[in-house]
Amino acid sequence: MNALTGMRGVFALAWRGLRRRPTRTALVVAGVAVAIFLVCSVDAMRTGVERATHRAASETALVVYRQNRYCPFTSQLPQSYERAIRDIPGVRTVTPVKIVVSNCRASLDVVTFRGVPAESFAADHATQASPEALAAWLARSDAALLGPELAARRRLRPGDRFTAAGVDAFVAGIIESDAPQDQSSAFVHLGFLQEQLKRGGTGTIVTQFDVRVDDPANLDRVAAAIDEKFAADAAPTTTRAETAHVARAATDVIALVGFAQLLSFAALAAVFALVANAIVLSMRSREREVSILQTLGFTQLHLGTLVVVEAGILGTLGGVIGAASSYAIVGLTRTAMTMEGISIAVPPSLGISLAGIGMAIALSLAAGSVPAIMAARQSIVAGFRS
Amino acid sequence: MVTTEPIIRCHSLEKHYERGGEPVRVLESIDIDIARGEFVALMGPSGSGKTTLLNLFAGIDTPSGGSLVVDGHDIATLSRAALAHWRSRSVGYIFQLYHLVPVLTAYENVELPLFLHGLSGAQRHARVAEALEAVQIADRYSHYPRQLSGGQEQRVAIARAIVGNPSLLLADEPTGDLDRAAATGVMDLLARLHRERGQTIVMVTHDPHTAERAQRIIHLEKGRLVEPLGAAR
Numbered sequence: 001m002n003a004l005t006g007m008r009g010v011f012a013l014a015w016r017g018l019r020r021r022p023t024r025t026a027l028v029v030a031g032v033a034v035a036i037f038l039v040c041s042v043d044a045m046r047t048g049v050e051r052a053t054h055r056a057a058s059e060t061a062l063v064v065y066r067q068n069r070y071c072p073f074t075s076q077l078p079q080s081y082e083r084a085i086r087d088i089p090g091v092r093t094v095t096p097v098k099i100v101v102s103n104c105r106a107s108l109d110v111v112t113f114r115g116v117p118a119e120s121f122a123a124d125h126a127t128q129a130s131p132e133a134l135a136a137w138l139a140r141s142d143a144a145l146l147g148p149e150l151a152a153r154r155r156l157r158p159g160d161r162f163t164a165a166g167v168d169a170f171v172a173g174i175i176e177s178d179a180p181q182d183q184s185s186a187f188v189h190l191g192f193l194q195e196q197l198k199r200g201g202t203g204t205i206v207t208q209f210d211v212r213v214d215d216p217a218n219l220d221r222v223a224a225a226i227d228e229k230f231a232a233d234a235a236p237t238t239t240r241a242e243t244a245h246v247a248r249a250a251t252d253v254i255a256l257v258g259f260a261q262l263l264s265f266a267a268l269a270a271v272f273a274l275v276a277n278a279i280v281l282s283m284r285s286r287e288r289e290v291s292i293l294q295t296l297g298f299t300q301l302h303l304g305t306l307v308v309v310e311a312g313i314l315g316t317l318g319g320v321i322g323a324a325s326s327y328a329i330v331g332l333t334r335t336a337m338t339m340e341g342i343s344i345a346v347p348p349s350l351g352i353s354l355a356g357i358g359m360a361i362a363l364s365l366a367a368g369s370v371p372a373i374m375a376a377r378q379s380i381v382a383g384f385r386s
Numbered sequence: 387m388v389t390t391e392p393i394i395r396c397h398s399l400e401k402h403y404e405r406g407g408e409p410v411r412v413l414e415s416i417d418i419d420i421a422r423g424e425f426v427a428l429m430g431p432s433g434s435g436k437t438t439l440l441n442l443f444a445g446i447d448t449p450s451g452g453s454l455v456v457d458g459h460d461i462a463t464l465s466r467a468a469l470a471h472w473r474s475r476s477v478g479y480i481f482q483l484y485h486l487v488p489v490l491t492a493y494e495n496v497e498l499p500l501f502l503h504g505l506s507g508a509q510r511h512a513r514v515a516e517a518l519e520a521v522q523i524a525d526r527y528s529h530y531p532r533q534l535s536g537g538q539e540q541r542v543a544i545a546r547a548i549v550g551n552p553s554l555l556l557a558d559e560p561t562g563d564l565d566r567a568a569a570t571g572v573m574d575l576l577a578r579l580h581r582e583r584g585q586t587i588v589m590v591t592h593d594p595h596t597a598e599r600a601q602r603i604i605h606l607e608k609g610r611l612v613e614p615l616g617a618a619r
Contacts, residue, residue: 005501005502005503005504006474006501006502006504008501009498009500009501009502010501012501013487013490013498016489016490016494017489020489020490021489288485289487289488291446291485292485292486292487293487293498294446294470295444295446295473295479296473296474296479296498296499296502296546297470297471297472297473297474297475297477297499297502298470298474298502299466299467299470299471300466300467300470301467380441380446380447381441381446381447384481384485
């Protein structure tokens with residue numbers, strides 16, 4: 001008999017033992033699943049924040065906002081700034097944007113209307129929408145091109161109409177974009193949006209300018225030049241890289257996600273404690289069973305493996321259920337955290353799910369290791385006396 | 387079929403415990419030879435050391451002194467792993483309280499030791515069926531221990547003990563928890579196994595009627611042999 005002979009029996013015994021103590025197994029698996037669901041969901045939120053706020057070396061997008069204003073309703077800039085910004089060396093494109101949100105507070109379901117000049121937007125986004133959608137959008141003044149997350153969340157298709165924030169629009173199409181800020185946006189004609197709102201005079205006031213520079217190396221220089229140009233104006237500006245703009249607007253959410261991550265670490269500790277407690281209690285009530293197995297000829301390696309395998313199965317089941325639930329719910333709900341018109345999509349991620357399962361298995365195996373050593377070292381005679 | 391070759395040979399065997407700093411002498415100067423194929427009963431009052439001696443024979447406890455050779459193996463010199471391996475091949479153990487694994491069916495309990503023999507599923511199935519047939523409980527193979535009577539549980543435990551064809555069958559008060567009818571049935575079964583298979587059986591009991599079914603009775607009192615050579619039948 002080599003060391004591995006009998007391992008099939010160990011696995012069979014572990015599986016049968018768990019299956020035939022269904023209440024205990026279900027409770028432990030449910031506990032692990034809830035914890036891993038929390039861990040994966042929070043990590044998906046963290047990933048969304050990371051993607052939306054991490055400045056890449058290739059970033060070329062700037063957002064020009066009204067100085068010391070922190071909400072789309074209070075950031076009001078003259079549309080005439082567009083030409084002045086375009087004249088600054090290094091600027092490739094400038095898009096005046098009027099933003100209207102259905103909810104200015106942090107929320108998981110916000111529609112951000114972005115009023116943009118039709119011709120320049122059509123030229124800049126020609127590759128993101130089908131020719132039919134773009135033609136339909138240009139043909140109608142009340143047409144909207146929707147971000148993919150918004151369309152999925154509200155189940156909108158081309159030809160539908162929808163209303164949000166008092167704006168009634170026709171869905172001309174759905175754009176294809178990975179950019180976080182496009183996900184919950186509805187791009188409409190700038191004049192249409194200004195007309196709908198009747199605020200600040202038709203065709204003169206916008207919320208922000210979206211600027212593209214020709215070279216990432218010029219990003220900070222161009223931002224400084226824009227702010228310097230309007231420093232003495234009646235409407236001074238603050239210009240930031242788009243990711244920095246998102247990070248500023250999403251400060252509260254980032255703090256909340258950071259705190260939620262602490263909770264998820266606590267959840268991981270709970271997984272360890274839950275499995276360890278379940279296994280220790282189980283083995284304490286099964287000291288006689290361990291002695292029976294020892295009497296039959298099962299070795300210390302067999303018994304240690306039995307305990308670790310039981311813990312591993314509990315962790316694997318809980319991990320798979322928790323991670324799959326998180327993946328499904330995050331994917332189905334297409335959640336986006338939105339505040340001040342800024343959207344942070346919460347993306348479902350297979351990598352996060354696999355990592356969650358891996359963590360559950362690793363923690364469960366670690367949690368089972370001490371009871372495994374205890375079971376392997378147990379005296380046969382003492383076990384029968386228990 | 388009794389041969390002259392001893393399967394168990396112990397000389398000056400001792401077992402001491404330490405309790406509260408004081409040594410407790412459980413077995414002292416035990417000299418016994420048990421022949422292969424013999425059916426022996428160990429008798430004595432509670433605390434006389436019967437079960438401890440049986441545990442030493444099974445290698446689930448270790449002697450404090452003297453020598454103990456079982457089936458050619460010097461028990462005191464074997465490692466824990468080697469003892470486990472030897473037990474899986476050579477020893478079948480029957481407990482007073484049956485000690486079946488509660489979450490396994492009768493079939494699975496009997497199959498358990500065979501996993502250590504590296505047999506295929508079909509081979510295991512054949513051996514389990516044969517063992518359950520031998521103890522006349524084949525119709526209960528899918529029952530859990532809680533669904534069996536005491537006598538039936540003990541039959542399953544005996545099937546588990548014999549399924550690996552061990553050279554030595556050790557039984558600790560096998561009828562101690564059974565009513566008279568069930569006890570008679572279990573003793574008939576052990577006698578039949580001894581008669582038909584030539585199985586060496588060492589049985590602990592405090593019941594003289596049960597002990598009478600053995601070929602030889604060894605009496606223990608306060609850890610010592612008082613009648614080392616019981617009457618042969």
